[in-house]
Amino acid sequence: MARRTSDADVDARTDSEGPLGTASAAGTVTPEAVLDRLDRVTDPELDRSIVELEYIDEIAIDGPELFVRFVLPTAWCSPTFAWMMATGIREESEKLAGVEETEVELIDHMHTAEINAGVNDGKQFEDAFEDATEGIEETRKSLDRKARLARQYRAVEALLDVGLKPEQIVSLTPADVGVADLPEDGRAIETDTDNPDEDTGDLTITLAEGTLYVRVPREPIAAYLAKAIDTDLVTSADDALFATPDGEAIGEEQFDLVHHRTRAASVNQSGQGGVCASLHEARYGGESEELDEPAD
């Protein structure tokens, strides 16, 4: 339950990226700010925000202490994925100005005990689970790789839609799509869409050594580049933007095959999303749980 929030210590913490989240004028953390921050945590298999997927069940704020409860579509969702989401909730919310510590609670899952105790105690996955034989990094990489492919499909579709040719697409670089300086955190590119100067939602691509300009919807390109940066596929503004599933440069003759493979990754992701959504609806109904309003 939401409790009256304390005025203390709210402005004491800032992140290296600057103050994050929206502390209100009175210096309190709001549930909206928490949700906004948690929007960055994704279901790693579906590459979609856990807020959008309605996994967040409750947010309670008690001074600098935050409590977040979440649910998953079934009690059998991979414990590895559940762990990633639980740690993601904790890490992201603790970056909010005004939050000292977050307690995460996963409910209705076969591994609530291990996950809740493990994540809140800051343990490693392989230490929290008796049966675990290895960490989760390989799984995370493999899911990230798939997410990158599905995003590549949507980005390349957008470029094909505005008339770019395969040979132009395979040679694009971040600089060509207007990103001359790569941020450390790929998400900075995605969130930049909030910039009021970008109100058309388009970006301009420079081709043929600056003699040709093409406008293309910004969202799919930015979402792709963010993931490409975060997976270390793209490390410089002059790197090729797109790559094969193995992370290699795409030869012009490979364009169709690579594009079809990324399409399969996208269909896989949305198909699995359909399965999860059906399970989620059967379990919790079609409506999201009410979030607690802040006390005042």
Added chain:
Amino acid sequence: MYRQDGEDVFVIDGHIHLWDASEENVIHEGGEQFIQCFYDYHTAFTPEERQWDLETYRQYGPEKLKSDLFGSGHVDMGIFQPTYLSEFYEDGFNTTEDNAELAEQHPERFVLNGSFDPRNGEEGLEYLRELKETYDIPGVKLYTAEWNGDSKGWRLDSEDAFEFLQECVDLGITNINAHKGPTIRPLNRDAFDVADIDDAATSFPELNFVVNHIGMPRLDDFTWIAAQEPNVYGGLAVVAPLALSRPRKFGEIMGELLFWLGEDRILFGSDYGLWEPEWVIEAIMDHELTPEQREEYGVEFDIETKKKVLGENAAELYDIDIEEKKRQFESDEVSEEFGLGEHYASEAAAD
């Protein structure tokens, strides 16, 4: 037999079970979790008026199976896919021996597959030979995430597994059905990863590898492997119900399968008792790709393709003569029990 627009569609359900998850049979919490997980899938995808209660779901028995498949379910033949789970269930969950009781009563209606676990070594090989000897099994169903002692799973491309696959070749067991579905167990190693199929299929070209649940959620990895390995097939169990609840997504998945594998390597399976085949088959038969999907993939999911997916492709794999079966089913016991003789005797086109 399903009848649509003057055409008979002979249905071979490529994935059925006769399981026992009764409370008396559960000996490990994993067994209870397993059936509860199945039941979640049941309630998520089955239309409300067709849902079973949990008691029925735990153990539905052979009579209900026959009725749900042949009586009301449009199914002409069923292929048993055993799932042992011996660490979880006292007498196993759905063993070859359990399935055999019914299959031997109506051998014309069922195909009985066996199973192996390469971690059982020489004893396991002996069991496989026994299954061949006793039941003349044409295939095996493999569950790579099954627990066994300290092991929480195994891979088809392991040395031990290859020894068993070679034994299958030697014994003439040709259809290798691997469960590759949603991730539940083990915790972090992905025991349903499809990559091991690649090496196994290349190394044993004389065997057919049916990837059940088309590797979901690894459809992209599966289609890429299957595109390169002509002896790899996709089984639709669990994906098929999407035809009713998420027809657009089902269309995209069919588009991918038809694009990468073609129409000859896709096999229908209801996954009975996950749900009844009746509404699943009706949803597939009524399904149409959208014009955008047809254009994107350059494929058709028309009546000819559906006939292949629902029966002809499995008939090819298991050496079933559909026309001969139709004649036989004019007067077999199952047809008599459910009054189906007329159905097989009359040609749809003559109606």
